[in-house]
Amino acid sequence: MSDITGHPVGEGAPAIRDMEMSDLTRALRLGWKDFLRKPMMGLFFANVYVMGGWLIYLLLFVLEYEWLAIPLTFGFPLLGPFLAVGMYEVSRRLEAGQDTWARNEIFGVIWRQRLRQLPSMAWVVIVYFLFWSFFAHMLFALFLGPSALTNVTSSYAYLLQPEGITMLIVGGAFGAVFALVLFVLTVVSLPLLLDREVDFVTAMITSVAVVRQNPQVMLVWGAVIAGLTFLAMLPGLLGLYVVLPILGHATWHIYRFATVAAGDGVAR
Incomplete structure (x- = not known):
């Protein structure tokens, strides 16, 4: 792994490191x-x-x-980073050499976050998700008209018409942009908020800075998350029982590789 080349973007924020593609496989x-x-x-x-x-x-x-179901299918995974906070804490403890603890201790850590900055970050994610749902609804009505909103409940033939196919293509493109922006804002901000006493704006700025300094590595990481999540959702979401924990734990290590040298003491 390369040396630290970036500087903290705010008070309490960690310095940013150059990353390598090998960090992704190592994190997984x-x-x-x-x-x-x-x-x-x-x-x-x-x-x-x-x-x-x-x-x-x-x-x-x-x-x-x-x-x-159409906008929610694409929008629901946007909530995944927040739900993985518990796994960040598990990985934080394992990295620090703590192998034994009561399960309630993890829930206690999450509960205490209500007094810190995580709730503010959670609202950013939730509002983003709701805005995407509204935007997808608007695209649906724009391309297919209000009548399709009622008739599609009994037939999905509307989606096979030229207007429906166009709507899916445009909606998919916008959805990819929405997901990319949220990824940039949250790729390290949530584990950072769990790890350090920083405000949620500084955490998001740090996350953006990590992506700017390591664009290729981070884009590949985003593609890995998207691809594995999509495949895991195909069998009735059952694949998420394996994929979500692995990605959650791996995200903690991505944060550590991007901001703090592996093996350093874990700030708390």
């Missing part, structure tokens, strides 16, 4: 190792995500708003 290996060491923690947090997804789809079909 360490994420897999953390998952195997504490599998029940990873499965618990993944279960919250999977059950939440099933509940949303159940409510949509019971209330006959199936058309909302």
